[in-house]
Amino acid sequence: MYLISVTKSLMALGISDIDTDYNNYKHHTDSYALRYNYERNFRKKPPKSLLGDFEEHLIDQMKRFDPVHEIEGAMTLIQFFRDNEIPFCFATGALPKPAIMKLDQCGIWYDTSLLATSKTHESREGFVMDAIDRAKTFYNKEQFDTIISVGDGLWDLKTAQNLSLDFVGIGDKNKVRLIENGAENCFSNLTAFKEWLI
Known part of the structure; x- marks a missing residue:
């Protein structure tokens, strides 16, 4: 669910060529996923404001799924x-x-x-x-x-x-x-x- 939200949020920012092999990323973080895929597509660093936009898209995407459940304990x-x-x-x-x-x-x-x-x-x-x-x-x-x-x-x-x-x-x-x-x-x-x- 969360990785689908990450992928769709990147797409919402106009990033089309997305490396979805998230387990093999250098850093397993949202901010790295954004920078890595943005640079992969546009060959330049993303503007600082884009991280906030990405965060809002993530929230919107997460709302489309059922709420997450507590890890036992x-x-x-x-x-x-x-x-x-x-x-x-x-x-x-x-x-x-x-x-x-x-x-x-x-x-x-x-x-x-x-x-x-x-x-x-x-x-x-x-x-x-x-x-x-x-x-x-x-x-x-x-x-x-x-x-x-x-x-x-x-x-x-x-x-x-x-x-x-x-x-x-x-x-x-x-x-x-x-x-x-x-x-x-x-x-x-x-x-x-x-x-x-x-």
Whole structure:
């Protein structure tokens, strides 16, 4: 659903030659998808205003689909963090408005100051570091003793490894590949991850 929305939003901006092999992109982010395909079509950098237009098109396209559903255990995990004063932050390759729309549809608590997106950082390493900085500010911490990056894709693992962060893999779809590439802790869902934390 989301990748279809990305493709149709790029088309709405007049980009016709679109590389839809999103899994093989250098960066798995909305902002990179826009820049890469724009430059591929027009041989020049996109105007800065185009990112905002792309974001609005994404919202319009997402409204054509049924609302997204919560990943099993997400809501209770966030509540567990809040109840136990465990600092956390959201880091996503999406742009802010689509990310907020999905969180709202799932009924998951968030604060926009804890939302790091690809609006300001095209690379995953960039917005994960932004997420850490945002968490330090929000929770008034100079540093964290342990930082765990949670994700379901190989690119999430690689990003954590590049930044020397602990990593937890979620979901069975990519579990074998994650373990083969060095993931030590993988869980079928976020509920199992929460139980491990307890």
